[in-house]
Amino acid sequence: MDYTDDENIGLKVLLGELDAEPMRMVSQSMPEYLEVSVGRLFITWSRKVDRDIAAGLGAPLPCRDLGRFEDWMQRWVLKTDVFLRQYQYELVEIIDWLLLAGAARHSWLENVDERNRPRKLMKCHSVQMLYNESVKCLRGRQPRRRSSIDLTEADERHLADIGAGYAVVELLTADALDVESARMRHCIGQGNYDAKLGTPGFRFFSIRDSSGQPRATVEATPKLVSGQFVSVIRQLRGPRNMLPEPHVVELFTAALDDILTDVTPMAAQARRPSFG
Known part of the structure; x- marks a missing residue:
């Protein structure tokens, strides 16, 4: 074509x-x-x-x-x-x-x-x-891990308290994504997003209530703005990929400036393959 x-x-x-x-x-x-x-x-x-x-x-x-x-x-x-x-x-x-x-x-x-x-x-x-x-x-991939994994500080870290007993936790490893996927019944786990872990600008968060139960999962990705890469929110999902509760979205949005504090370095220039 x-x-x-x-x-x-x-x-x-x-x-x-x-x-x-x-x-x-x-x-x-x-x-x-x-x-x-x-x-x-x-x-x-x-x-x-x-x-x-x-x-x-x-x-x-x-x-x-x-x-x-x-x-x-x-x-x-x-x-x-x-x-x-x-x-x-x-x-x-x-x-x-x-x-x-x-x-x-x-x-x-x-x-x-x-x-x-x-x-x-x-x-x-x-x-x-x-x-x-x-x-x-x-969706055809089989789960590799179960939600009973005892996660450590190497898997997830507390980022911020955002009010009304809610907190934002950053998901750092494949184990953390799998546990979040099992608890929320969506597809962030099972290896589907593992490739983005550790890549500058790509980050995953879990919004937890006062009992530690996840209420929403967030994906941030890099976007080129005025010649610099910054993190922006790509997805904000509730259980089973439904829309999160409005008050959860409001609390998270109000705290965004404190959460997205990392500077994303420019992507390395690499040879681009030729497509006809």
Whole structure:
């Protein structure tokens, strides 16, 4: 699938919104994997949107005026926003799957076509197909540890008391993630997020009540802001991936400045693989 110059602008906007470059700290080829999977499907989706608009089947997007670059960008920013909102849940799972596969060097990544693109990604012709592949990998893994593990200070550390008896604990090891996963009944454990542990900018927190019971789990990831990487909240999940209780979210949000105090170093520049 070849792209026009206009569509290449759209790809850059999408990858920027996904914070693809900081993901190289976990998997060096991550931006390229995103481009040939999510990016390719984004352009396919965009072309269908344009066809529907031309046929009178959809509301028009802002028009380009005399080919001005700013108008191109505005149009792609709007398209990207619509796409990410439409597939926000699926994309979280897909990105986590690709990060895990890249960091763990899953063998299917070596099965590439003549343009060095993983065939497993290229065979997916919809976001749903990519999502189904991620589910088979992430949710098909068997738990390696049980919640009865006696965790130590090497596994988790108290960060802050945030009021009303709640505290924030940072999860530092694979054991800590597995225990949190078992207690909260979500997928942070079982090896799915282990590759991010110890990588600058990627952090995991558990919000605990006065009895020590986890009430929400938080993932922070690096984002490039004004030439520097800073940690931002990517996910905030309650039990079984449900929304946390509002008062828990409010307490955590109010304490964010105290919690996200670590400075994330710039990702090391590495040779980027060639994708056709």
